[in-house]
Amino acid sequence: DAKTTQPNSMESNEEEPVHLPCNHSTISGTDYIHWYRQLPSQGPEYVIHGLTSNVNNRMASLAIAEDRKSSTLILHRATLRDAAVYYCIPQNARGGKLIFGQGTELSVKP
C-alpha cells in the first residue's frame, strides 16, 4: 500500500483559495488518488478522485503532478463549513481497501 504524507494542520481565511498538499511518492501506476474530508462529529465524505489528469467537481479541484508522486486538493473559495480533516488516500485500481492516514486539519478563519 502506498504511503502518504500530509501536513498535520493548515489555516485559511474565509473566501480565499486553499491548496492542500499530499505526497504519495510510492504510489503505483494503477493507483487512484482519493480525497475525503471529515467534518467535526461526522463520518468522512468523499470529495474527489483522479488517476493522471486534473479533475474538477462542484466541491473542489484535484491537481496531480506529472510524475504522480504528489497531488494537491484545491478549494477555490474556503468557507467556514470547509473546516475539516482532509485525507489523501491512494487506492489500487482493482479496488483495494481505503487506508486513512492522519490527514490535514484545515481551519478557516472568518
Added chain:
Amino acid sequence: EAGVAQSPRYKIIEKRQSVAFWCNPISGHATLYWYQQILGQGPKLLIQFQNNGVVDDSQLPKDRFSAERLKGVDSTLKIQPAKLEDSAVYLCASSFGPNTGELFFGEGSRLTVL
C-alpha cells in the same frame, strides 16, 4: 435518498461488558464496511462485506469483535468483552460495489468504555 443509518449514536459501558452496533447501508449498496476511529487518528478498516460474505477482516480483533451481515443488507458489529482501548467511534460505510473508492459513511457510533 436516505444515507447510511447507524445506531446507537452513543454508548457508555464498563470494561468486560458487551455492546452491539447496527448499520443499515444505502439501498442497493452491495459492499459494507466497518471502520474504527480512535480519537486523533484516521479511520481503520475492521471488516468489509460483499453482500453477505466477508471480503477482508484482517484487522478485526477476532477474539473479541464479531460482525455479521446475514441477509446481505444491514449489519451488526459486536464487541465482547470490551476493553478500555475499544473506546472509539465505529463508522459504517457502504458502496455500490467493491472496486469503487467512493464510500458513503454514516455518522458513527461513539463508544466509551470505562
